[in-house]
Amino acid sequence: MLVRIELKDVEIGMFVHAFEGSWFDHPFWRRYFRVETQEQLDRIRNSDIDGIIIDDERGRGPADGREPDAPAQMQRAARAPASGRGQGKAKPVRTAAVFSPPHSPADEASRRRTGYVGECRRAKRTIDRTCAAVVDMFDDARLGRAIGVRRMVRLAGTIGASIERDSKALINLVRLKEKDEYTYLHSVAVCALMINFARHLELDPQQVEDLGVAGLLHDIGKVAVSDQILNKPGGLSKDEMRSVRSHPVAGYRLLASSPGAPALALELCLRHHEKVDGTGYPGGLKGDELSLAARMGAICDVYDAVTSNRPYKRAWTPCEALTAMKQWEGHFDPVLLDRFADSLGIYAVGTLVRLSTGELGIVVGSTGEADEDVVVRAFFDCAMLAEIEPVDRAIAPSAEHPRIVGRDSPSFWRFDDWETLRARLLAPPEAREAAVGEGRPIGPRGLA
Numbered sequence: 001m002l003v004r005i006e007l008k009d010v011e012i013g014m015f016v017h018a019f020e021g022s023w024f025d026h027p028f029w030r031r032y033f034r035v036e037t038q039e040q041l042d043r044i045r046n047s048d049i050d051g052i053i054i055d056d057e058r059g060r061g062p063a064d065g066r067e068p069d070a071p072a073q074m075q076r077a078a079r080a081p082a083s084g085r086g087q088g089k090a091k092p093v094r095t096a097a098v099f100s101p102p103h104s105p106a107d108e109a110s111r112r113r114t115g116y117v118g119e120c121r122r123a124k125r126t127i128d129r130t131c132a133a134v135v136d137m138f139d140d141a142r143l144g145r146a147i148g149v150r151r152m153v154r155l156a157g158t159i160g161a162s163i164e165r166d167s168k169a170l171i172n173l174v175r176l177k178e179k180d181e182y183t184y185l186h187s188v189a190v191c192a193l194m195i196n197f198a199r200h201l202e203l204d205p206q207q208v209e210d211l212g213v214a215g216l217l218h219d220i221g222k223v224a225v226s227d228q229i230l231n232k233p234g235g236l237s238k239d240e241m242r243s244v245r246s247h248p249v250a251g252y253r254l255l256a257s258s259p260g261a262p263a264l265a266l267e268l269c270l271r272h273h274e275k276v277d278g279t280g281y282p283g284g285l286k287g288d289e290l291s292l293a294a295r296m297g298a299i300c301d302v303y304d305a306v307t308s309n310r311p312y313k314r315a316w317t318p319c320e321a322l323t324a325m326k327q328w329e330g331h332f333d334p335v336l337l338d339r340f341a342d343s344l345g346i347y348a349v350g351t352l353v354r355l356s357t358g359e360l361g362i363v364v365g366s367t368g369e370a371d372e373d374v375v376v377r378a379f380f381d382c383a384m385l386a387e388i389e390p391v392d393r394a395i396a397p398s399a400e401h402p403r404i405v406g407r408d409s410p411s412f413w414r415f416d417d418w419e420t421l422r423a424r425l426l427a428p429p430e431a432r433e434a435a436v437g438e439g440r441p442i443g444p445r446g447l448a
């Protein structure tokens with residue numbers, strides 16, 4: 001349980017979940033940690049922050065007389081219903097959010113007022129500020145200065161807060177980058193994708209934050225590669241390729257000498273170009289040899305690369321990107337790739353989905369201004385257990401009805417020859433304009 005306590009009540013053994021007041025005023029670069037030394041305790045007690053929120057399941061509880069190192073379950077068992085001193089001072093904090101930088105009630109009210117459009121405006125400012133900081137960081141690295149990790153932690157926190165308010169706004173905006181902005185905005189995008197993915201996987205809040213920071217830092221080794229090579233439109237020579245392939249190790253070395261860089265950032269920096277079949281670089285690691293961070297990072301890195309405009313190719317839509325990535329056997333962890341798609345609400349072409357209309361449909365493409373709407377060809381009535389005349393429905397991500405309930409299983413519905421049925425459904429229907437139904441019928445803009 002999260003509990004708010006006064007600074008004077010903080011003790012060694014407590015697990016800090018958040019600092020109250022301005023995040024800029026708190027005396028640590030990490031947001032989540034266990035208080036383990038007298039020096040940490042003194043810094044907290046002497047800081048300008050107003051209060052502190054602790055997690056009593058991950059460390060010592062508030063003034064309950066337990067030993068600092070007692071395991072959490074033992075601590076919970078030891079908590080008497082009316083355990084004496086200090087109970088009146090500690091206030092439980094209601095929060096189910098993962099990676100939740102403290103928000104003021106004003107923040108919450110503002111979010112409700114402004115909705116998606118308002119969050120896009122805030123997200124744009126966050127992207128601009130973070131991009132400028134990433135440019136500074138690359139410049140510092142080129143000049144041999146230390147990486148400002150603390151600044152990156154703060155910015156990852158701001159990006160995490162935006163995603164917590166609205167998971168789509170910042171991620172949709174940062175995808176729409178121009179060719180010359182790619183190197184720096186790619187770091188911002190990977191940060192946002194990693195945070196969103198990690199939240200979806202319900203990872204520990206500290207891991208969510210560290211993976212966000214890792215996203216900002218993962219390509220720092222590109223300072224060792226010339227812009228001419230990075231932005232070259234055509235193919236690369238052997239030497240140029242060798243230079244590009246040196247960036248994970250170069251980045252790792254830079255971060256290893258930067259105080260405060262999270263271990264997950266070093267891991268992501270070194271391993272984001274590995275593949276599960278062992279054909280990646282620099283280590284050629286495969287399968288279980290690759291950490292969760294490495295496997296997540298490989299997906300986020302490639303997804304942002306292929307959905308961005310590059311000097312040598314136009315951006316793919318999210319649906320096109322996922323469809324292609326699922327076909328690159330041996331590149332990504334397939335289970336994680338599905339979880340990543342779920343985290344963004346995107347579907348590969350040919351995926352069987354169930355709709356809130358009670359129909360089954362097959363994903364045929366995407367449409368809309370930012371290709372956010374999924375086009376589903378509904379073909380089966382679940383109540384009647386019968387095929388219906390196929391109709392294309394454009395489903396907006398925020399739509400209440402019709403909406404995609406989730407992926408479904410062809411074998412559950414006994415589509416014995418699913419591949420043949422899928423091929424037939426993906427073929428362009430002759431009379432699409434005749435389609436009717438509650439969803440928005442669309443023109444021929446799907447991928448089929």
Ligand SMILES: [Fe+2]
Binds near residue numbers: 219273
């Ligand atoms: Fe990279």
